[in-house]
């Protein structure tokens with residue numbers, strides 16, 4: 580192994596190195612909507628909502644992940660169920676740390692409960708547009724959650740690695756990762772990001788668009804969960820051959836009482852159209868700013884789509900029409916970033932390449 584293993588931090592005590600020897604190497608994607616953890620050499624072991632529920636006053640934790648997500652919007656005054664990330668970056672450091680700690684312990688659980696105190700080496704993805712302060716918060720949360728070494732990987736680079744692209748070739752590859760809080764757009768060549776854009780607009784924004792639309796059109800207040808469900812079930816980026824009707828339920832803003840209205844897939848598409856346009860414009864900007872040789876490569880190979888937001892029906896068709904380039908939806912797009920972060924720790928040669936090119940800190 581290379582010099583990277585000698586990444587001593589003087590604030591660690593010798594016991595940390597002892598437990599570290601028995602701990603796993605982990606790739607982590609602390610996403611705005613979902614946290615994913617991949618154990619190096621084993622694969623993705625955690626895929627849970629980034630939600631924490633706690634007692635409001637004492638901050639005592641009640642639930643983390645899917646259990647906590649069920650509580651969102653349904654808690655009494657003494658309990659808070661909250662999402663500790665917003666727009667791809669940490670919004671509540673304490674809760675982000677608790678969530679990471681919980682999942683780190685979960686992947687280390689063995690029948691013998693050994694190691695007792697996991698001290699893993701962690702590669703964690705951060706949005707390419709995150710500020711130094713935001714990066715520092717991610718690194719601090721991981722360290723406080725038990726990591727003995729932390730590597731920050733730029734999210735589009737992690738997505739490209741996870742999608743299996745040969746990123747170290749002198750050839751342009753384009754990746755678009757649409758998550759819940761951010762859309763990462765990048766052209767990569769020779770192990771580095773040549774041009775990128777990190778938009779703080781993605782799946783959450785589309786849910787907000789649907790809420791605003793039904794409020795304005797039907798005077799109906801829709802919850803975030805229902806808005807997300809209608810997006811996933813009936814949302815689309817491109818007209819389908821057969822449009823369908825759907826019923827959505829919420830609260831009538833005039834009477835305050837429950838009400839159901841009939842809307843259509845076309846209306847849901849109209850509701851999210853501005854957000855889709857922002858993403859398309861971002862993609863076009865990145866193409867425009869890229870050197871022509873790399874754009875030629877992308878035109879031949881196609882644009883790779885990753886992230887949960889890329890699952891919106893008709894995205895590849897809309898993008899292909901707008902950019903006149905082939906588009907490829909990665910298989911299991913939600914886990915591409917986390918798989919890429921694990922690869923960084925698994926493959927020494929890759930590690931050195933992307934470190935040299937500046938996508939790893």
Ligand SMILES: Nc1ncnc2c1ncn2[C@@H]1O[C@H](COP(=O)(O)OP(=O)(O)OP(=O)(O)O)[C@@H](O)[C@H]1O
Pocket residue numbers: 608609610611612613614666667668757758759760761762781782783807810811814886887888889890891892912913
């Ligand atoms: N079939 C689908 N159609 C449309 N959107 C979907 C679908 N499945 C999941 N999503 C959306 O994908 C988003 C979650 O994706 P993902 O887990 O990649 O985000 P994240 O990594 O948590 O967020 P970020 O990368 O922005 O921090 C949510 O907004 C969710 O509503």
Ligand SMILES: [Mg+2]
Pocket residue numbers: 608610611757758759886916
């Ligand atoms: Mg993500």
